[in-house]
Amino acid sequence: MLVRRPLSAPRSGLPTSRPDRRAVVATALVAVAVTASGCTADDAAAPDEGVAGRLSVLSLGPVASWDPQRMTTPQDVAFAGRTFVRTLTAHPAGADAAAQREVVGDLATDAGTPDDSLEVWTFTLRAGVTWQDGSPVTCEDVRYGVSRSFAKPFADEGLNYPLAYLDIPRKADGTSTYTGPYGGSAQAAFDKAVTCDGQKVTFRLSTPMVDFNQVVALPVFAPVKKSKDLREDGTHAVFSNGPYQLAGPWDPSTGGTFVRNPKWDKGSDPIRRAEPDSIQYVEGIESQTAVQQVINDEGDRRRAVTLDSAPPAMQQQVLSDDALSRRSINPSAQFVDYLAPSFASPVMRNADVRRALALATNRDGYVTALGGTSAAEPTSTLLGPAMASRRTADPLGAPTSGDPAKARAALQESGLTLPVKITVAYRSTPTADKAMAALGNGWEQAGFAVTLQPIEKDYFSVVAEPGRAAKTDVFWANWAPAWPTASTVIPPLFDSRLNLSDSGTGRDLGAFADAATDKEITRISTIKQPADQAAAWAELDADLATKGAYVALAQRRSLFIGGSAVSGLSANEALGGFVDLATIGVE
Template sequence: MTRRTHTALAAAIAAALTLGLGACSSSTGGDSAAVDGKGITTEGNGIIGGTPVKGGTLNILSNQDFSQLDPTRNWVEPEMDFGLRTLYRTLTTFKAAPGAEGLQIVPDLATDLGTPSDNGKTWTFRLKDGLKYEDGSPIVTDDIKYNVERSFSPELPGGPDYAKQYLNAPKGYAGPLKGQRLGKEAIEVPDAKTIVFHLKRPVAEFGYTVTLPTFAPVPVAKETGANYSNHPFSSGPYKIDSYDRGKRLVLVRNTNWDPGTDTVRKAYPDKIVVDQTLGSAGIADRLVADQGDDKNAIMYADLTPAKIPDVITNPSVKSRLVSQSEGCTAMLDMNTSKAPFDNPKLRLAMQYAVDKDAFQASVGGPALSDIATSYLPPALTGGSPVDHFKIPVAGDPAKAKQLLADAGFANGFSTEITVSTGAKQQAEAVQAALKKFNINVTINAVDASVTNSVIGSKDKQTGLAITGWCPDYPSAATFLPMIFDGRSIVDTGNQGDVTRFNDPAVNAELDRIAALTDVKAANDAYLALNDKIMDESPAVPMSWQKKPLLVGSNIAGAYANSVWSGELDYAAIGLKSVK
């Protein structure tokens, strides 16, 4: 969610940075978070609890298992944040700091931010000295190459697909699990400390691309295929002590991690315990009560809207609330590959039929979200929202009825919506709004750990779903191509273009924009393409969320990082005191 380069495009990228960061406010520092008039922690407001001490146990209270800790497959928040800050390192990463400072990249495993050549089509990185895995064995560049190759494997779906998009890999390459390794035309490892990436086209932001978990090391000898998520081999400050899926994950210190090679991860706690057996309301109740070990606890999932009054009416609790804009767009996705949502007029009618006011209320009201009027969030449109249709927030019933009739659905229809159990209230808001038009929506609420796999399966996917997208760094290049390029669609593990929207003209325009070397021209083109896709309406933008997270009274170093979609930055969090 940031970018930089030192090619001839540096000035243009700097301009893009200014545009991308326009909606971010800076840190004010201090030992506690400021709160706005609605009692919600404001953006970029500093660090709760001051600087942590070394030691103790950090407790993470969760209502769900991790869907993926395999770095090849980890592409959802807050799992990326957790994995990248505790278990594995990448070539570059983001600074551990609140506000705009946390949007800067720094070297991680690499000695610098990468050296481009061949007009940005070739990128070279050198590893630092002294890098080791949890067993003390050295981290070498072939391990990074191997993990990048794994991202091509159909057996390991769901992860970031930038390597597939960017690398000069042979057509049809199916990854190392098929016994194939990439050749020098894609990735070279001339020695144990040097790795060279050859791209299909110039990518000025590739130094940011390698912050993603795809570019973490995985040794060939530790390959366990789909089971690798159960025990990723640690290159970070912690390693897995035990993991009972869906119940409890315990991390302990990786004694072979050298803080001298890592300027980002502070690794304050001795141990991190993730309890995955709890309900959202119960987590909130425990953190509000703030008793015993819960003083040393943080919440993993968002504070439920029903519990907001309990927090903001109690000053001592309110001071422990962090809530920052996620920089993401929540959307009502339509499965455009099947009737009835293969009808573009019907999809357009949905833009006017939904009640975004009611949807906003279902996620906590204006204090916790803004109504979305565009796919691209304000952080990617110069800091100000784009309102393409200018539809009233509660919808436009007359226009919706007209469009439904034009589409041949004047008498309505029936469909199903898939959401995680935690988003059932949002689904009910959609259900109630559409019922007014004789659109009967059945809610399919599934566990959060399997939501993505259901929505991403051609056979299991329903007509509607509520999902969202966050940029991997502040560029529309990490947004529109990820969710609307029809060539990325797969039958299972479909994590990007979940609407299965496949318009050749849109695909061609994405290619044209990707080839532009003028970043301002690219930004302008993405804004125009955003409007074009809105007209075709594969999804309805619903809200721009804030992420409310409550922490215990003995927590220190707690701040939200917009890189991680408003999640707490696990690189710097710990305890105020250790008894």
């Protein structure tokens, strides 16, 4: 049985692509496995060997899967990608956020080469990269790994970017004609889309992509050795081509220990320093408990780091203590909270009303209710700090505290009688109730009469139902990019061709439909230079905010803490703002 969580859950999945052109429109849901499977540990050392050089990582979990074609949770992807799963490209480690967003070769010698159409990408594998049994990682291993994503259970549980982007015909219902390597159909179509020439692998895409080299940094494009494929029985099996391998079986309630892979060659790996002798992954520990243990700094917790963000109340405890603050990091996290005005609502179809709503929005009050600036920071854009397209200025010129007077003037220009009644739906939690109440106070000062609609269960399913956009004026929402470009934010949320249908609004909760925006999304997708494309996305993002297609609220932040014997603690915003195990070390 699989337990699926909404995007707003603390350990939510990467957004995935619906089987349409380019956009990401549905959340990849976290699948919580209830059984463990066997694992391989060729030449593995004993789990308790080298404790002095062992790093402990503390996480609530659960890890749904360590299979690269089944992983969806960003935290798990970030851990696996620095320890045992190598991909064609990767985002580099280091403290420079601008450098982190660049993509470099990992298994491949460089970041790949597209043809002039941006529909054919070629990568050349490095020499000297091996699996933990000493056998080389080959182009055919890459092909085989990608092919698994089309077969069950991977097609249902994992990220579906190969389905979305590879030039393989689809059926009328949007599913692929190719059904994977286990005796399925349309093998010839896959063989044409993904080809090998020695150590060169070539991907043929169904649409131009200037950022495809960032897509292949995700584990769904990772290689798999055919002879080690356990299929559905390999949920937590690990066969490593990185610096660590799993010693002994993975316990889905307590975790496991990763020891050094003796076949890993540092000379073939430009990304991972792999300083700890081993990594003990402790699963099933509540965040507040993990943080307190690391704060206490006793025993092996001196060499421990939290993988889940500290609760807001504990964040202030850490940051107000100089010694603890030096052992912590407070990076931007993956999610941005925002509002989606409903264009199916008679009130919100009025541009002056949408402008008044944005001008009256008290982002400072919202952030304070969330737990303060260590938990979130006010923002006027959906594009996070890891993106080259990010802007800092509000196109409407409103302060982060809102401007009720200017908002009231805009509301009066709407021609409607004040107070203007609006209903606002949001996903209800004790913290969210306070945050939305703070927003409501600011809106009422501007001349709105606000009715809040708290929804406790299945929020995104409920608000995307047919007809819901006509019954609610404003929807709260959040979003996280799959990789650090605006192509994973703007198209999935605002391209009406990919969201709006008789079955609902998809993730375009406000039913925003604008032919000019759709046309501009198509144009930007074909721009060949990344810098030029980033500038175009930034301009379109500002235009969407000006039109009132969305009102950004807050960029979420995380706080992680390490023990006194931990060195090199950093986060990587290109990987979702999680702890970067490529640089971390222990005494």
